[in-house]
Amino acid sequence: MPMRRNPAPFVVGGLLSLALAAAQAAEDVVPPLPPPRPDRAAPSAAEPSKDKPAGSEAQAKPEETCPERLTRLGVRFETRPPIQDNACAVQDTVLVSSLPDGFEVSPASLMTCPLAEGLVRWAREVVAVEAERHLQTKPKKLLIGTSYQCRDQRSGGKLSEHAFGNAVDVMGLEFDKKGPLTIGTHAEGSPEAAFQDAVRKGACPVFNTVLGPGSDSDHGDHLHLDMRARKNDYRICQ
Template sequence: MDLRGCRAGWIGWAMALLPLLTTATLAQAPTAPLPPPRPDYTDKPGPEPKVENPASAETPADQTASEDSSLHAACLDRLSKLGLRFEEKPPVQEGRCSIDNPVLLSGLPNGIEVAPASLMACPVAESLARWMSEVVVPEAERQFQTAPTKLLIGTSYQCRDQRDGAKLSEHALGNGVDVMGFEFAKRPPLAIAEQPDSTPEAGFQSTVQKAACPIFNTVLGPGSDAAHGDHLHLDLRQRKGDYRICQ
C-alpha cells in the first residue's frame, strides 16, 4: 500500500469533517446573557405625595372643644331669639373655678330687669328665662294681678367651695344663682323668706319654688335648711341618673 496515498486520504477526510465539527460546537455553546435594560434618566414626575385627611388628625380633645364651641354658639343664638339682654364674656379661669361659656345677664323677656347684672354660664341664663316666662310671670298675674319687673339676684358666679367645704360650689362654675326676690309693676317687692301661711305671698313663693324643679337640677329655699332661708338657690348640677334635689 502506498503510504503517501493513505496520508493524502486521511488529510482530505479531516478537511471535509472540520466544517461540520465547527458548526456543531458553535451550536452547543451557551448564549451570553443580555445586559440589563438601561435606566431611564428622563425627568419624569414622581408619585403624588399622600395627603392625610386633616379631620382624621383631630384628637379627641380637639373634637370635644369643637363640639363645646358649637353648643355654646347655639345657646347664645337661643338667648338672642328669646329676647334676653346679655353680653358674651371671655372664659373665666380663677384657680379651680371656671366658666367656659359665660354671659353677663342684664335682662329677661317681657322687659324684666336682672339686678344686678350677673355673670353665669349660658345654659343658666336660658333656664332663668324659661322659669320666669313659664312660671313666675303667670303666677304673679294670678296671685297679685300684676307683672314682675325685676329679678333680684344675690350670688351668681363666685369662686368658693360649698358651705360644708366638701367640693366646689356650683357658683364657682357659673352654674347656679341665688334669687333674693322680685319687684312688680303694681305692688311692693317680695323678698324670699318664710311667708305667712294662707297669704298670696306664700302661695306665689311656694308655686314658683316647686315649679323650678323640672327646669333646674337643684332647687333649695326656705324650709330646706337654715342656709337657704332667705333665697332660692337654683343650679344645673349634673348627677347620675338625672337625679334632682328639690327642697
C-alpha cells in the same frame, strides 16, 4: 246594439286599492309604549332623582348656638371670655342684665349660657304666670344675691356650683303694681306665700337643684337654683 261593460272588475280593483292604503297607513302609526315596570318607574317631579351629583341638595341649617337662642328670645346680655381661676371655671360665659318681656336681672349677673336659658324658661312659664294668678301683677325685676363666685359649698368639702357660674341665688322680686317680695317666711295662706311656693315648685322641672326656706339653715332667705349634672338625671327639690 252596443255591448254593456261589466263594472265588477272596477269595483273590485277600487276596493283592493283602499285596503292597501289602509294597511300602509296602519304601518305608519307608531304604537304606544307600554307602561313602565313598577320597579323602574320614572322619578316624579316631587321626588329628587337619586342620580343627582353629591352635594346638589341644600345643606342643612346649622344648629343655633346658645347665645343665638338668647338673642332670639329677647335676652339682654353680653358674651364674656371663659373664666379660669384656680379650680373655678366658667364656660359659655354671659353677663345677663334682662330676661324677655322687660324682666330685669339686678344686678347684671355672670353665669353660663345654659343657666341663662333656664332662667328664661322659669321666668316665662312659671314666675309670670304665678304672679298674675296670685298677685294680679307682672314681675319686673329679679333680685340676685350671688351668681358666679369662686368658693366652696357652705357645708365645705367641694366647690359650689357658683364656682362654675352654674347657680344663682334669688333674693326676691319686684313687680309692676305691688311692693317687692323678699324670699323668706310669709304668713300662711297669704298671696305672697302661695306665690313663693308656686315659683319654687315650678323651678324644679327646670333646674337640677332648687333649695329655699326650710330646706336647711343656709337657704332661709333665698332660692338657690343651679344646673348641676348628676347621674341618672337625679334632681334635688327642697
